[in-house]
Amino acid sequence: MPELEQALAEVAAEMAERSDRGNVATYIPQLGKVDPQKFGIAAVTNDGRVILAGDADQPFSIQSVSKVFTLTLALGKVGDALWQRVGREPSGNPFNSIVQLEHENGIPRNPFINAGAIVVSDVLLAGHQPREAIGEILRFVQFLADDDTIIIDREVAASERATGYRNFALANYMKSFGNLHHEPELALGVYFHHCAIAMSCRQLAMAGRFLANGGRNPATGHSVVSTERARRIGALMLTCGHYDGSGDFAFRVGIPGKSGVGGGILGIVPGVASLAVWSPGLNENGNSKLGSIALEKLARMMNWSIFAP
C-alpha cells in the first residue's frame, strides 16, 4: 500500500491530465463562472496528519455538502423528532425532484435532497431570525474545521435565490402539507445561505473529522455527537449522499460521501480519515465527475472501504 501523501499526489496528477471533466452547474449562474480545470483533494487523518494536493486551499461553494452539517445541528436540537418530518430512505430521484412529495404527504424522503434540507433549515429557524440561524450554522462549521476564516459567499446565495424557482416550489408545496413551520421565504433564506458557504478541501476535510472519529474531534477528544449519531449520519451519507447516484458511489467508492453541485465531495473513512475533493464539472446525477473518480481511485489504492474485512 502506498503512503497517503504519494497516493494523493498520484490521484491529483492523474486528474489534472483528464479532459473528460463533466459540466459545471449553470442553473445557479454564479457557479457557472468557476474554472472546470480546478482540482483539489485533502485528507485529514484521525492521527492528525493533513495531506493536500492540487487546489486544496482554494475555497469553493460547498452547496449540498453543507446539508451534513445542518442535519447534525438539527439532530442536536430536536433529536429523533426530526424523523417525523423527514424520512431516511434514498429517493432514487434527482436532488431537486418534487414527484414523491405528493404521494408522501409533504414528508421528504431524506435530509439530503433539497426538500429534506429545506425542512432541516426550518427546524434550525425555530426561535430565531433567519440571520441568527445562518450565523449559528456558519459558527458550527467554523468550530468543526477549527477555522474562523470560513465565510458565506453572499453573491452565490443571491444568485441562487434569484433563480431558485424549484426550491420555492418545493418549500411552498411542503408548507401546504404543514411540514414547514415558518414562511417558505424564511426557511429558504437559511437554506440558500448555508448552501453558499465557501470552503477549501482542507477546511472541509477538517470539518468532517468528527464523523471519521466516532463523533469526537480527534485533535481535542471533545464530543461533537454521540458515536451512535455519527454512525447514523454516515449511514445516511452512504445511502442518500449522492441522490440517484448513491448506489453507484457506494458500489464504486465504498465509503459514506456527500456531494454538492459546486463539485465538492466530503468522504468519510470511519476510524481513519476525513476526505474532501473538489472538481467543478458534474456527472449526469449532479455529482462531481472527477471527484467521484478520484475518491474511487484513492479508496482502491489505500484499500479503504466500510466493507473491508
Ligand code: DON
Ligand atoms: O438547492 C440547490 O439546488 C443547491 N443549493 C444545492 C444542490 C446540490 O448541491 C445538489 N448536489 N449535488
